[in-house]
Amino acid sequence: MKALDAATGAGATYADVRLTRTISNDLQSNRDGTVPLQDIEHLGLSVRVLINGYWGFAATPYWTADEAVRVGRTAAAQAKVNARGPVRGVEWGRIPVVTGDWRTSIDIDPFRLSVEERAEMLWSLMGTARRMVPDWSKNGEALALLGGNSLCTRQEEALATSEGSYVTQTCYQSRGGFALSVSDSDRYALATGLEESGRGWEMFAEATILDQIPGLVALLDVPPLPIRRVEVGRKPVICDATTMARLLDKTLGRGTEVDRALGYEANAGGTSYLGPDPLMFLGTPVANEMVTVTANRSLPTGLATVKWDAEGVAPEDFTIVKAGTLVDYQTTREQAAWLAPWYTKTGAPLRSHGCARAEDALGFTMQRTPNLALAAAATNASFEELVSGLADGIVVERGSVRTDFQGKNGMILSGPPQDQAAIYQVKEGKRVARIRNASILFNAPELWKNITALGGAATVSHVPCDETKGEPGQRTKHTVSAPPGVFKELPIIDITRKA
């Protein structure tokens, strides 16, 4: 409160103070024992101030009363020198004052257990797993057990605004790794349920790793498909749910960040293919009618899930693409006003979508990607059913996606084999070969118009994604939910072939 008083006393029309304490612990189990790879504790305190339409910011790791006052005054002084220039309008609007405490819905706080307890649990899990892996020697090959690591993070945050809001939140994120592999090969089978998500230690305590082992062994027991070089050409492509989530994230996800569209990130990650004027794109088709994309900060295990954003806004779920038509962008309080003509035209309320966020209190608040969701088809089509309908084409599993600086042109690549990623050639509904060095080129507007089928609700995966944005760069995480998808012909290239 001293920091807020210092800022408002110095003439701020709006100010907020954030405090974060972030702790993170990474345990790795190997044959010799379980060792911590990383153990981090970071504190942050920052003040953000708005004076005459200009922002000022100051941050420190030191939590003392004097330092809080200094930070408040420094932020105000920053805003004042920034405001010496021409007029800059900020429509700040009004939001309900909020107070309260919220935490990610988890069962076991990892940091309430001692590190020895966690290490012991992982170690015993790995020991049992090791005994369960059958002696499996064929042609000199053996099964190796990999991973057995756990990374848990807890971030406690307090936010106080000059409007009277005061909220505290605790967010948890966990991920693990457990895989079997055939020695001296690129064949891996990964246990599921350990993907990064907003969960606690129950991810490991309740893990079904042991139950999954027979299935993982069976997966590796199948003779591997032959590896072929890529045949360059155009083919129908089926992407699994993970690849679809990454595609969505890098194209429509990046593209509908309203600050990117308007050029606020031009000097960093780039702009958007749905810019430079968002009002020109709103209400226009950006995808096939079967594509509906929503955003939320409420998915129970989502990596961007909170009750209030970094400006005290309680986010609502919102629709970005409705049956192929672009209907909204991701916004903060300041940014919502930039779309006012559209909201007036459609009769929608002018309100922030609650996308304000920073890596921690040492970082300036920006618009950040919420959790995204691509709606599943009404059918019950499973991934394998989609594949079985493919006469001649390509299947991508756990592919990685790269795009240019507008999210416009990009390519789908095979992820690393350690991620159980592969690109397959399919004939008459069956995978007949793994393809080496294949890449699928796409142009985002065409890609989303050329979708021909999506998987049903049961095929949706929740995929961890992250984004580095801003200057200095801040990395935040979010979850993208998507079903598998089928695309009309896309160009397949050999990534290693030069012009």
Added chain:
Amino acid sequence: MMDGQSVTPTPMPDFLSAADCEALMRRAVGFTRGGGVTSMSLDSTWTGNVRWARNRISNGGDSRSNRIFLTRRINGAGAMVEVNMIDDTSLTNGVRRAEHVLLLGHESLESDLHDAYQEPISHPKIWFDTTYHFDAGQRAAIVRTVIEPIEQAGMLSAGYLEIKATGRSAQSTGTVFKPLYYPWTAAQFSLTVRDPQGTGSGWAGVDWNDWSRIDAPKLARIALDKCLRSRNPVRVEPGRYTTILEPQAVCDLMGNLVRWSLGRDSAETGRGPFAGPRPPLTKIGQKVMDERITITADPMDPDLGFPPFDLTGRIYNPVTWIENGVLRSLAYSRPYAMKKLFLNSSLENSGAFHMTGGTTSIDEMIQTTKRGLLVTRFFDVDMIDGKSVLCSGYTRDGLWLIEEGKISKSVKNFRFTESPLFVFNQVEQLGVPQRVFHPGAPVVAPSAKVRDFSFTSLADAV
């Protein structure tokens, strides 16, 4: 919600001084239990920055930050924790956590070898008061100055100015270790100018330790000029082109090679581009690129200038990676040095590099080109194949076609597929090396005119 923190002395400094770091170490050691060795290494940084977009300052900040690594080693078992606070409670908790978890680890004779060996450090001049005292008012004022002509030209700019002062410290109670401390400043300035319709984009940027060496108005003129000349690009066919790479593009391409491919251990075990015909042979002594190219990294290089040791206290000694096109050195760790080379110290790779060039200006390169492309910079350069260092990425913020010795038109961006090892064996001309934009690991690079650069597909993003 938050754990109570004890009161720390006030006022806090912008960043920790040598005396602060030594006092911090003494306090941390005072909290240890059970003997053994205690090490502490840290970067303590003050940052002042201004960011702007659409010709208006969008944020200006003043931040303090610490990265403090506390390591406890007892009988060969060790554990490290990272904290950013310096109060007694945080330090005690940190030390205790490290001692707690080192019991989980197993003893290893090798672990002690990772401790840096005490050597004399070099003393580059990388602290500049002109940077540290460049205050918030001056930062905002220079930004307004560069925005004005851009706004008058009807264009939109976005950019970032940052200055930093860092104190780096490495200390250990190990017998051979004396406290190391080095302070330095860093400044960076970059901007992108776009036309309001989004059909043209130009960029310019640089970083130096000394703010007074950054000519912000000149960079702004370059970015504006590039934006105006890059508008309404036309499509040309992908293919192989004689290509003039501006120094930033050379850095974007060569940076991957320097960062990821200069490991001796990898090369000796058959990995990477510099593995010999069979392990443990390497390509040291062999010609790997054009003989006009020499690549060095020396903290004392007045055009480069970087701290003389890394965040764990490992010393950066001057090194020549490539001399007249011949591979001369590959980096190695201290355990490797002791086991394989019977040496006591590592050869570290900071990622900073100084690449030699020639004397040809970009204008002369253009005049001598019948048909080719001029590249401002690359984006998202990703290594596809570690063996050949084949990379893929995109051109960005200014790409032009050259015909009959003149820039004829702005062209749409490309994705490229190319290896720096191929490119820098196809050199026709090299320009005067200059400092480019590579914050954190300084780079000096020349412009280069090369043959047969492979542009693989159109990427019509602006």
